[in-house]
Amino acid sequence: MRTEVQAFVADGPLPDWNASEEEIDRRERQLAAISRPVAPEEAAALATCFGPDDCYGLAWTLVHLIETAPGPVPQPVDPGPEAGDWAEVLRARWGREHPTA
Template sequence: MTARREVEELVNEGMPSEDAPLEDIEKAERLLESIIPPVTDEEAQMLATAFGPDECYGLASSLMHVIETAPGAGTASYLQDADNWWVQRLNARVAAGREIAETGHDAMCPDHMGGQGCR
């Protein structure tokens, strides 16, 4: 399966930093908004390589949410660009989701940490 054109364009361009020219930020925003969710698992893996070095005025969070619309997002491993903070965050969210699915609660829940179980 091939990725949609708008996904490929965003991946090729990558997310700019907040220091980039306004035109670059606006272009990334238009590309991101043109991706109609849900994305495929393949597209999600591709999009995970598009994160830039910072939040880019909220666009990185929006990109994360688009990636998480993939059907396999809850069990995915994002291995490319693993040093990028956003990719690490994606993987941490998957791990937290797995913990909840396996145990029925979040290990960091204050009630659980106190030994009383989650609500």
């Protein structure tokens, strides 16, 4: 996995709308530093980085970055309760069925 992806994933989920402008700008720069396309393994790791809201559009940037992976993307690790509906957005866009409970 490339260094840029590792750094983004290591910083955890995207912050919510209450984050400072500096934090949002920093995460935006991190996303911009990741060249496209991403590898399927990188896409799966990035899919764990959604926060509780769209983070002023950064969540959509993350979705579009993940979608650059060639071929089928591995099922992401459970993003946890902070991810809101973003895991479902990815599953729908990847053509996966919703998991059964």
